[in-house]
Amino acid sequence: MKILVTGGAGYIGSIVSAMLVDAGHSVVAIDDLSTSDASGVPAGVEFIRCDISQVATVLTPDSGFDAVLHFAGLIAAGESVQKPGLYWHVNTGGSLSLLVAMRAAGVRKIVFSSSAAVYGNPTQVPILESATVAPTSPYGENKLAVDFMLAGEVAALGIAATSLRYFNVVGAYRRGTTVMGERHTPETHLIPLALEAAAGRRPEFAIFGTDYPTPDGTTIRDYIHVEDLARAHLLALDNLTPGEHKVFNLGNGTGFSIREVLAVVEKVTGKPLPVIEKDRRAGDPAELVASSDAAKAELGWTPAKASLQDMVSDAWDFLNSGSQS
Numbered sequence: 001m002k003i004l005v006t007g008g009a010g011y012i013g014s015i016v017s018a019m020l021v022d023a024g025h026s027v028v029a030i031d032d033l034s035t036s037d038a039s040g041v042p043a044g045v046e047f048i049r050c051d052i053s054q055v056a057t058v059l060t061p062d063s064g065f066d067a068v069l070h071f072a073g074l075i076a077a078g079e080s081v082q083k084p085g086l087y088w089h090v091n092t093g094g095s096l097s098l099l100v101a102m103r104a105a106g107v108r109k110i111v112f113s114s115s116a117a118v119y120g121n122p123t124q125v126p127i128l129e130s131a132t133v134a135p136t137s138p139y140g141e142n143k144l145a146v147d148f149m150l151a152g153e154v155a156a157l158g159i160a161a162t163s164l165r166y167f168n169v170v171g172a173y174r175r176g177t178t179v180m181g182e183r184h185t186p187e188t189h190l191i192p193l194a195l196e197a198a199a200g201r202r203p204e205f206a207i208f209g210t211d212y213p214t215p216d217g218t219t220i221r222d223y224i225h226v227e228d229l230a231r232a233h234l235l236a237l238d239n240l241t242p243g244e245h246k247v248f249n250l251g252n253g254t255g256f257s258i259r260e261v262l263a264v265v266e267k268v269t270g271k272p273l274p275v276i277e278k279d280r281r282a283g284d285p286a287e288l289v290a291s292s293d294a295a296k297a298e299l300g301w302t303p304a305k306a307s308l309q310d311m312v313s314d315a316w317d318f319l320n321s322g323s324q325s
C-alpha cells in the first residue's frame with residue numbers, strides 16, 4: 001500500500017514508518033518538526049515537512065494514498081491543561097483537516113493514535129474499551145473528540161477506522177545498526193527524564209505528587225514497549241473493516257507506581273537517583289492500567305517485550321547510543 005504517516009518524524013510514528021517500509025509498503029511521512037527533527041525519519045521513507053493543518057497539500061485527490069496512519073499531535077497532558085486552545089487547534093483541528101482531505105481524496109482507511117488519557121480516573125482497572133470515558137485533561141478530550149469525528153466519517157461514508165489507545169510507551173527499536181528511540185523536545189516523560197537524571201544530564205528527578213490514592217502515593221501507569229506498540233499498528237492496518245470504527249487498548253495489564261519505576265531505573269543504570277518531591281501535575285489520573293484482551297483476540301497481537309526492566313534497559317541503551325543528543 002501507499003501509506004501517509006502523519007507525525008512520521010516522532011518517536012512512535014518513525015518506528016511504525018520503518019516497520020511499514022520493511023513490510024514492503026511505500027511510505028510518505030509528514031511532520032512539522034515542532035518537537036522532533038528530520039533525522040528521526042527512517043531510511044526508505046519519503047519525508048515532507050508539513051503542518052497537519054496543511055495536510056491537503058500532500059494528501060491530494062491524485063496522490064494515490066491507500067491509507068493514513070495518524071500520529072501528528074501534541075502529547076503532553078500536563079501542558080494541555082496550561083494551553084488548551086493550542087491543543088484543541090493542533091490535535092483536534094489538525095485531525096479535522098486530515099479527515100476533510102481524506103474525504104476529498106477518497107482515502108478510506110485510517111489508524112489513529114489515541115490514548116489512555118480518554119478514560120480519566122477509571123472506576124475499575126484493568127480498563128476495558130467499554131469503560132466510561134471521562135478525560136481529566138484537554139489532551140484526553142482532544143483524543144476523544146477525534147473518535148467522535150472518526151465515528152461520524154465511518155457512519156457517513158463507510159470508511160474503515162481504528163483508534164489505538166496507548167498506555168505509557170517506553171523503550172527503543174533496533175533496525176539493523178540504527179537504534180530508534182524517544183527524543184522529545186522538551187522531554188516531559190517519566191522514564192527518559194529519570195534516565196537522564198541517572199546519567200547526570202539533569203541535577204535531579206522530581207516526582208509530581210505523592211498524595212495520590214495509591215499504595216505508595218504516586219501515580220500508577222501501565223508501560224508498553226514501543227516495538228510491541230508499533231507492531232500493533234501493522235496488525236490494525238490489516239484488520240481495518242469498511243463501515244467499522246474499532247477501538248483497542250494497548251498496554252500490558254500491569255501497573256507500576258512512579259517509585260517502582262524509579263527503583264527499576266536505579267537497578268538498570270546502577271546509579272542512585274537524586275529524587276525530589278513536588279506537587280501534583282495538573283491533569284494526571286491516579287491509575288491507568290489496560291485490559292488489551294480485545295487487541296489480542298481481534299488483532300492477534302501478542303506483546304513480546306512485556307518486562308519493564310527490558311523496556312528501561314532499551315531506553316537506557318538508546319540514551320547511551322549516541323543516537324540521542
Ligand SMILES: O=c1ccn([C@@H]2O[C@H](COP(=O)(O)OP(=O)(O)O[C@H]3O[C@H](CO)[C@@H](O)[C@H](O)[C@H]3O)[C@@H](O)[C@H]2O)c(=O)[nH]1
Nearest residue numbers: 075115116166167168188189190193206207208219281284
Ligand atoms: O518528571 C516527571 C515526569 C512525569 N512524572 C509523572 O509520571 C507519571 C507519568 O507521566 P508521563 O511519563 O508524562 O506520562 P503520562 O502523563 O501518563 O502520559 C503519557 O501516556 C499517555 C497514555 O497514558 C499518552 O497518551 C501521553 O501522550 C503520554 O504523555 C505522571 O503522573 C507524571 O506526573 C513525574 O512525576 N515526574
